[in-house]
Amino acid sequence: MSRKTRLYALMERLRDGQLHTAEAMAQDLGVSVRTIYRDMEVLAASGVPVEGARGYGYTALAAVTLPPLNLTEAELDALHIALAALGASDLEEHAQAARSLATKIEAVLPEDTGGPVAPFGFATDAFAEAARGFAHMPAIRAAIRARQKLRVILAGTPHDIRPLHLDYWGRVWTCVCWDEALGDFQRFPLEQIERLSPLPGLFVDEPGKRLEDWQARK
Known part of the structure; x- marks a missing residue:
């Protein structure tokens, strides 16, 4: 491993x-x-x-969540992408600006756990490659809304999935899905996606394969 x-x-x-x-x-x-x-x-x-x-x-600790803001999902995605990419870039001026922006965002985040707030939006150190997965977020979000099956290549292996949810925790974006071949739920980091393509046809919610069924397992 x-x-x-x-x-x-x-x-x-x-x-x-x-x-x-x-x-x-x-x-x-x-x-x-x-x-x-x-x-x-x-x-x-x-x-x-x-x-x-x-x-x-x-x-x-419980994950920190953003308070209600007048942001669309696309705008929030763009914010994550910009902070992660610029914060890890070699352009020091832009990197500093990204960190400054992150600090301002932290100032308006609620603190439900009583613990310190970790820097918002950065994928650092061991997870520095996590920003690679951002490119797939628009396609996955669209598929979730449309109930569109996807074929994703993970470690060279194709998986036909029903994408159900995008999750951000621990500085990593993951996709929760129903894997048709496994006959079970799985969650994988977006950075592990080598290729992604939509499959013909839509899926319908079925008992045992829905997001609420995944959540009930926790």
């Missing part, structure tokens, strides 16, 4: 808000406890809202 895959697996584990010990996570992932300690440090440095300490356990 690559380091990035392991970090995603740890993020998925922490999403439930429960306390997870380093020993249990190390055993499940087949790595040392020391490796889990390092991974937790990487996640925290990358903006994932991790809380905990060695010998105690780790959990993640």
Whole structure:
């Protein structure tokens, strides 16, 4: 298992808000406890809202959500793309401006958890490549609205999916979908998409394959 895959697996584990010990996570992932300690440090440095300490356990705070604003979904997507791309660019003036804008946005974000707000919109460090997935967001959003099946290529393997939801958590955009071949739900980071194309025909909501069915599993 690559380091990035392991970090995603740890993020998925922490999403439930429960306390997870380093020993249990190390055993499940087949790595040392020391490796889990390092991974937790990487996640925290990358903006994932991790809380905990060695010998105690780790959990993640609730994701920070934006208050109601007069922004369309396309405008919000553009904001994420601009901040992520410029914040990681070599153009120092633009990078500084992106960080300044992020700071202003943070000032109006609600704080429901009582913890510090991580920088908004950046995909940094271990997740620096996450911005690659932004290019697929318009097509996925359109497919979700139209109930359009998609064929996505992940690690060289085609998957015919019913896209159900786009999720932003831990500095990573993911797609929740029903995978026709697997016969089950799956969630994958958008950056893992190698190619994407729409399939003919639309899908209808079926019991067991809907977004609410996925949410009921949590």
